[in-house]
Amino acid sequence: MWCVTVKQRKWLFVGAVWLGLIYLFTMFILVHRIDYRLSAPGNIEPIDSFIQFDVDTEEVPRYFAVYVMSIDRPTIFQFILAQFMPYVRVEPLPESARGISTPDQFRSGQIARNTAIDASIITVFESLGLPITYEEHYLVSLIFNFISEPRLNIGDRILTVNGVEDIFEGIALTECGEEAVFEVLTHEGEQRTYAIVRQAEEDCRFGLVISRYYDITSLGLTFQVRENLVGGPSSGLMQTLYVYDLLSEQGLSRDLIVAGTGTILIDGRVGSVGGIEQKIYTAYLDQVDVFFVPQGTNYEQARAVYDRLENPSFELVPVETFQEALDALRARAGVDS
Amino acid sequence: MLWLKRVQRVLIGLLFFLPWYALFINLILIDIRRVEVYGYGLLLGLVLQLILTYHLIVNKPTKARTMKLALGALLGLIVLGSFLVHYLPLRLL
Numbered sequence: 001m002w003c004v005t006v007k008q009r010k011w012l013f014v015g016a017v018w019l020g021l022i023y024l025f026t027m028f029i030l031v032h033r034i035d036y037r038l039s040a041p042g043n044i045e046p047i048d049s050f051i052q053f054d055v056d057t058e059e060v061p062r063y064f065a066v067y068v069m070s071i072d073r074p075t076i077f078q079f080i081l082a083q084f085m086p087y088v089r090v091e092p093l094p095e096s097a098r099g100i101s102t103p104d105q106f107r108s109g110q111i112a113r114n115t116a117i118d119a120s121i122i123t124v125f126e127s128l129g130l131p132i133t134y135e136e137h138y139l140v141s142l143i144f145n146f147i148s149e150p151r152l153n154i155g156d157r158i159l160t161v162n163g164v165e166d167i168f169e170g171i172a173l174t175e176c177g178e179e180a181v182f183e184v185l186t187h188e189g190e191q192r193t194y195a196i197v198r199q200a201e202e203d204c205r206f207g208l209v210i211s212r213y214y215d216i217t218s219l220g221l222t223f224q225v226r227e228n229l230v231g232g233p234s235s236g237l238m239q240t241l242y243v244y245d246l247l248s249e250q251g252l253s254r255d256l257i258v259a260g261t262g263t264i265l266i267d268g269r270v271g272s273v274g275g276i277e278q279k280i281y282t283a284y285l286d287q288v289d290v291f292f293v294p295q296g297t298n299y300e301q302a303r304a305v306y307d308r309l310e311n312p313s314f315e316l317v318p319v320e321t322f323q324e325a326l327d328a329l330r331a332r333a334g335v336d337s
Numbered sequence: 338m339l340w341l342k343r344v345q346r347v348l349i350g351l352l353f354f355l356p357w358y359a360l361f362i363n364l365i366l367i368d369i370r371r372v373e374v375y376g377y378g379l380l381l382g383l384v385l386q387l388i389l390t391y392h393l394i395v396n397k398p399t400k401a402r403t404m405k406l407a408l409g410a411l412l413g414l415i416v417l418g419s420f421l422v423h424y425l426p427l428r429l430l
Binding site for chain 2 (some may be wrong): 026030031038040041042043069071074077078081082085088124128190240
């Protein structure tokens with residue numbers, strides 16, 4: 001039998017209290033979240049892993065999108081760790097992001113991703129002269145917590161505002177502090193009317209983000225989009241290159257690892273994106289061969305990171321349009337346009 | 338109230354490994370590129386928790402005691418899942 005003296009019992013008690021405190025402190029820094037936004041390098045993802053066309057082809061071209069990890073309200077431990085990790089960016093959480101739940105941000109990202117896929121397909125089909133018809137709509141892609149109408153949902157399609165089909169013209173009819181009448185088609189197919197107040201303050205906001213959305217009504221081919229956890233519009237350019245190369249069978253990517261970032265508009269223009277530093281660093285870690293980046297500020301940010309990298313494996317190519325990216329690949333592959 | 342005592346011991350095993358799970362989930366979320374390494378860390382935690390729970394509960398393995406061991410593992414997995422869902426970051430293209 002183990003006998004414990006009064007003195008030993010006292011020390012055991014003190015030890016247990018200390019261990020308890022250490023336990024609580026450890027759990028606190030691992031679980032408690034603070035109001036910052038953290039962006040960390042992610043991975044590259046092959047486009048053909050989430051877009052598949054039913055076409056007979058010997059070789060599926062390989063193009064890669066780059067994603068970054070975005071953590072809103074990281075834990076104290078992650079915040080401290082981020083200070084010692086290369087290319088992890090920590091910034092105060094923007095006021096607009098407060099009160100938006102992660103599932104809502106995820107749904108918003110999925111809408112942006114699906115819209116970018118449709119825009120890529122439209123761009124390629126029109127560029128190759130293939131038959132395609134589509135309609136343009138507007139969707140609610142994000143809702144802030146100060147909106148006056150809680151029944152509105154992300155993904156609802158806006159039909160009219162104040163009875164006007166041109167959404168932005170309808171919005172312009174409403175003064176700050178007044179309410180506008182939104183006619184929407186819900187995800188379940190029900191038509192509803194909501195009166196939403198425009199804030200009286202300086203910023204005069206409704207509390208929602210409206211995004212353009214394409215509904216492809218007919219296409220000569222069938223395709224499948226696989227759902228995954230990655231969201232956002234920034235793979236538009238790479239999706240467009242992939243679909244173009246797949247359908248034109250030019251084999252432009254060859255054995256290269258072609259990656260890049262940039263949104264796509266249906267006229268072929270490439271738009272700017274966020275998280276460029278983390279994306280360049282991800283491309284560096286994954287040893288890609290070519291990396292396309294939108295011309296302008298994004299290219300300047302990318303160049304600053306690129307110049308600091310030790311022996312980067314890839315060529316950094318700034319582009320303004322999808323056509324410029326295509327020309328750069330053709331020049332590499334020795335294919336005439 | 339023997340069952341209550343056993344559940345208590347399962348919970349003690351779980352509580353003991355909570356910081357371990359939380360640490361590795363924090364690491365996975367901030368450094369997704371090393372997800373396999375941290376994944377093995379999580380797995381190791383689960384195995385250690387099972388061993389600990391086994392020693393706390395089971396002297397002679399019987400069906401009922403093995404069930405309680407499984408309960409410990411299940412609770413561990415639920416805690417892991419809850420952490421992951423709660424702190425899920427966005428992957429942005």
